[in-house]
Amino acid sequence: MAATTQTPRTPALDAPQALAKLATYPFQILTFVDRDGYPFSVAVEATIDPTAGTAMFPAPAGFSIPDGTEVSLTGSHIRPQPGYGYDERRHVTVWGRAASSADGSRLVVAAARAWGWDEAEVPFFEYSERSIGQSKRYFDALSLERGTPVKPRLSLGALVLRTTRLPFLSATIVPVVLGIAIAARQGSFDLLTAVLTVIGASFVQLGLNVANDVFDTAQGADDANVTPTKFSGGSRVIQYGLVSFRQMASLATLFYVGAGLIGLLLLALRGSPALLAIGVIGFVVSIGYTAPPLKFVYRGLGEIAVAIGFGPLMLLGAYVVQTRGTLTWEPVVASLPIALLVALILYVNEIPDRRGDARVGKRTLPVRLSKATVIAGYRLAAVAAYAILVAGVAVGLLPIPALLMLLTIPLARQVSSGLEPNYDNPYGLMSVMGINVKVHLYAGVLLLAGYLLVLIAATLAPSVSLFLGR
């Protein structure tokens, strides 16, 4: 496991920079340690000269501050938000030795060191991420003091949610249920194996999610990322000390073993060479996503691996379980728009991770490509997804109601237009990433709804075809 990468918690601030910031505050808080050994603070209004590196102010009444005393000057700001709390947090402190002016009426501080934080420069979430090393040190020291491990905690439900990234299971449910629906439309449906397929495929994704954190941690990628969001940067449960590296490795193994057992059961119940091939390829793609030696995502092949895994492999795998190995072009074509849209989830989620990824040699497409190319790539792939759908309907491979998926175009446009202004702002990009997840989910659900309409129509009006040219 890689050692925790040390990242500065706040940008380096030299004394002249800090003084320039300090000058923007309406007053400064002068602090020193008094004769009794307690800190003492008093608000002063200093004349600040960043070029000279000094701050000068009238000596506060009632106190004697001997020359050479180390003092600090702090500026602190918040903006109250009634009914909510506050925002616009920023503060800056400079330290230096105090000296009396020639007439003794004023004190001059020559700034030597500085520290500060401005949430407009380093967003709170990033500041927190940069500080997880301090939290680890705290718990380590407390554990040593008590002689028993003390760790941060989450409720079991929240921990499971965070560790497995459960909400992202839609990436599996969509293609698998679609594959089952297409088979059902063609007259093949078996409830038991359909349920087993959904569970087995879900285990594969959960195994992948957890294994992804294990291998990204082992290779330093998650430690190097200080701008994770709820869509990117992994679950971070290892970095936060909530779950150990070993526990995560065991959990990933457990999910893969569970998936493997269900796969074997499905082979026994509905076995076919096609299912075996899909299962083996799926396992290799899933493990090889972040694990050496394949490390697809580190080589800029993550999008292709995800597209294949969560598009054709999931959909066709579910389909051939139902059809006992028979393959047709319909599920292949239906899987392609889903494959492209799921790959675009990863593609956009990699944008805020690209700096951390680049530091550890994770050469994803947003690391390799320019901003303009990445945005153009998104548009091209999204257009391709919809074009394949329309072409599939036009040639009679997909049913006409599948065109319902086109209703997600406005959402895809929102993502497309949101990338440019938020490209360098991970937290601004969060809402764009959220919409992008919805594009895939809603597209899948609408495609599924289209197939449901076909099934209903086939029952109510068997003579009416909802396929062009049939």
Add this chain to the structure above:
Amino acid sequence: MTTLPEPVEQLLEAALVGELTVIDANGRPVTYPLIPLYDGERIYLTSSTLFSRKLEHIKANPRVSLSITDPIAVGGRTDRATIQGDARVIEEDPHGGWERLLPIWQKKEPSIVYFLTQRVALPLFFERSLIEITPRRAYYWADGNAATAPVTTAAGRQAA
């Protein structure tokens, strides 16, 4: 009950932020803006384990001060105060021990209750220790002006 002057207590109750100063290993003052929570006897502040260096300083040297200086953070009041005291870190249960102060915290920052429901998003922020300050001395500037000597009050427990 402490013997903090009434206007100082009012400032503590009103302040959305105060400046906690601790002394580091080199004997230098280090100042942190924090929300002061006052229960009528002692002053409490909470610190996430993410930003827990101040706790290390307090454990090594419990002498601290808390100043209330920003008129914007006290609803426009222009008076100011600094309270010196002895601090102790309460860390029996960083996960939930601090939540007993939630009612006072919520009065100043109502959104904290919502954020706590989103604990899964930022788990380490809500692993917190308490800083309990027993006031020893209070300095009060009625006009908020450092050119005027403050009124000094020794603060200690009154005889029951």
